[in-house]
Amino acid sequence: MRPIKLAVVAVCIAALPARADDAPKDAPKIAVGVVTAERKPVSGALDFVGRVEAIDRVEIRARVTGYLEAVEFKEGELITSGSPLYRIEDGLFKAAVSEAEGALDRSNAAKILTAVQLDRAKDLLARDVGTVVARDQALAADEQAKGTILVDQANLDTAKINLGYTQILAPVTGKIGRTNVTKGNVVKPETGPLTVIVSQDPMYVTFPVSQREFLRIQQNGKSLDLSQLKATLRFADGRTYDHQGAINFVDVTVNRSTDTVLVRATFPNPDSALLDGQFVRVAVESSTPTEKVVIPQAALIADQQGVYVFVVEDGKAAIRRVKPGGQLGSSTVIEDGLSGGEQVIVEGLQGVKPGAPVIASPLPQALNRS
Structure with a gap:
């Protein structure tokens, strides 16, 4: 039985798969x-969906009731x-101003009379001819005249303010939308917005940032320095906006329903390419780059365990598991798995297996440039 057992063991050993690094010599x-894995200064960038917002957005409304004479x-x-926007018929408001001016003139005249009567009452009382009651009555009448003047002056001021509201002027500089009311209609405060003005240059872009991404932007727990961050925009058709923006505000609270922080950047808009309410892609990156390993994207291979590359060691192919950290042009940033200087296989991967002997030919380093 011993020779039979040995034969079975030999057959079993022969049936085992050969290890990759036991390739025939x-x-x-x-x-x-x-291509040599290079260490390069890389600015980490994160992408977000943002919305363009005008810094000044004003709804124009009527503040008095009247007939609209002109747009x-x-x-x-x-x-x-x-700039003039709307003109409301002002005849009634001018009349109200004149009426208030007349009432104020009457009050001033009445005040002159009460002042004279008060002086006379005081003089008579001083000569023991008048009475205290007469003096007090004159004093009360004079004080009442002062109050009437104040009321009439306030009425005149109100009438003048209302008259000014008949000329609706632009409160800010910007582009004006379509008019919701045309000449001939009666407008009043309850009419709603007559039109909208939005400022053009610069513009805000606001975008929500998740807590995880916000911590990444903070760079390993350091305090966030907004001056070290820069922002760029891409439109829906893929075009990149010509001007770079600066982040100037991070909200002080987290949105509890979305677990995000609202961030705002300011972008110049000299050509009015940005429109209020427009959706854009926002890329935020640090202006202080960190050194990372960069390799061509063509070197990456994926399987069920993750991503790996083949490197040349002692004339043989070896696997290195890597952790990609984002794209840099046609290259990929490697967060973990390579230290730099490794000979990474980019071409001829079809027949490469772990431990297989290879003949390495350096490729132009331009393949590893962004």
Whole structure:
């Protein structure tokens, strides 16, 4: 029975799969192209979905009731602060001003009379001719006249303010929208917005940042320095906005329903390419880059265990498990798995197996540039 057992063991050993690094020493060498894993200064960037917001967005409303005589602007044009927008019929308001001026004149005249009567009452009382009651009555009448003047002056001021509201002027500089009310209609405060003005340059872009991404931006728990962050925009069609923005505000609270922090950046908008309410892609990156290992994307291979690359060690192919950290042009940033200087196989990967002998030919380093 002993020879039979030995034969079975031999058969079982022969049936076991050969290990990758037990490749035959006389196996043919595979020609591969390699690129050196470089360490480069890399600015980590994160992408977000943002919305463009005008710094000044004003709804124009009527503040008095009246007949709309004229619309004095062209829809969609750029207007400056103080430009006339609407004109409301002002006849009744001018009459109200005149009426208030007349009431104030009467009050002033009455005040002159009460002042004279008060002086006379005081003089008579001093000569023991008048009475204290007469003096007090004159004093009360004089004080009442002062109060009447104050009321009439306030009425005159109100009438003048209402008269001023018949000329509706632009409160800010910006582009004006379409008018919701045309000439001939009666407008009043309850009418709602007559039109909207939005400022153009610069513009805000606000975007929510999740707590995880916010901690990444903070760079390993350090206090967030907004001056070290820069922002760029991409439109829905993939075009990149020409101007760079600066982050100027991070909200002081976290949205409890979305677990995000609202962040705001300011972008110049000299050509009015950004529109209020527009959706854009926002890329935020630090202006102080950190050194990372960079390799061509073509070197990456994925399986069920994750991502790996082949490197050349002692003339043989070896696997290195890596952790990609984002793209840099046509290259990939490696967060973990490579230290830099390794010969990474980029070409000829089809026939490469772990432990297989290879003939490495350096490829142009331009393949590893962003």
